[in-house]
Amino acid sequence: MVIRAAGPTDAETVAALNLACWRETYAGLVPEETMAEMTLEERLDHWRGAFAAERTHVLLASDAGAAAGFAAWRAHELALGGRLGRGAEISAIYLLRTAQRRGLGRALMRAMALEMREAGLKWASLTVLGGNLPARRFYEALGGRRFGRETHWRGAPQLAYGWRDLARLCAHQ
Numbered sequence: 001m002v003i004r005a006a007g008p009t010d011a012e013t014v015a016a017l018n019l020a021c022w023r024e025t026y027a028g029l030v031p032e033e034t035m036a037e038m039t040l041e042e043r044l045d046h047w048r049g050a051f052a053a054e055r056t057h058v059l060l061a062s063d064a065g066a067a068a069g070f071a072a073w074r075a076h077e078l079a080l081g082g083r084l085g086r087g088a089e090i091s092a093i094y095l096l097r098t099a100q101r102r103g104l105g106r107a108l109m110r111a112m113a114l115e116m117r118e119a120g121l122k123w124a125s126l127t128v129l130g131g132n133l134p135a136r137r138f139y140e141a142l143g144g145r146r147f148g149r150e151t152h153w154r155g156a157p158q159l160a161y162g163w164r165d166l167a168r169l170c171a172h173q
Contacts, residue, residue: 001104003111006060006070008051013067014058015043021069021094026156029131034154056091059111061104069095071108075121087123088116100134109142113169124169125162129153136161143168 006014022038050056050072061069076089090112095105116124128135130150136159144161151158163169 001061001063001068001102001107003059003061003107006051006058008048010058010060011044011047011051014060014070015040015047017067017070017094017096018043018047018092020096024097025094025132025135026129029129030154030156034156057112057115059108059115061095061099061108063099063102063104068099069093069104069108071112073112073116073124075119076125086121087125088112088119088121090124090126093126105138106142110170113163113166117166117170122166123162123164124166125160127151127153127158127160130157130159 019038019040023035027035047058050058056072056074058070058072060067061071070092071090071094072092073088073090076087090109093105093108093112095108113124125147126139126144128139130136139161142163144163146159147162148160151160
């Protein structure tokens with residue numbers, strides 16, 4: 001397994017992974033019309049924009065030389081009116097089903113947490129679809145705690161998880 005920083009030349013790979021993972025994970029969790037809106041062109045536009053803006057940090061994971069997943073984060077300062085210090089929003093972590101349950105997700109989360117700490121950040125949060133039970137169990141196993149109210153994304157309930165101390169997330173192997 002190899003995890004490396006991704007850049008603009010990886011936009012097509014990240015977009016294709018994003019679409020494939022959404023189709024594997026979100027079928028039955030979001031309305032069919034939402035799934036139909038998720039196209040490679042739309043995802044490619046999104047990731048080209050994210051790389052151009054240079055605010056999103058993306059890690060690309062490969063296994064046996066093939067792209068298997070990615071994760072993305074960006075600095076975020078809104079939690080509890082800033083009382084927790086500067087933190088990060090994990091905006092994406094996706095693995096192809098064939099790459100799951102082999103330690104790559106933990107490695108991606110740890111790599112992100114290490115980058116966040118190097119950037120001087122203290123905490124991290126993310127949102128997950130409420131019906132995505134495997135992902136919720138994964139975050140909970142890594143010490144993530146639910147907070148806030150249930151919200152909705154494209155007609156599907158979503159929940160927030162967070163880590164108040166990135167050092168604890170860095171320690172998970």
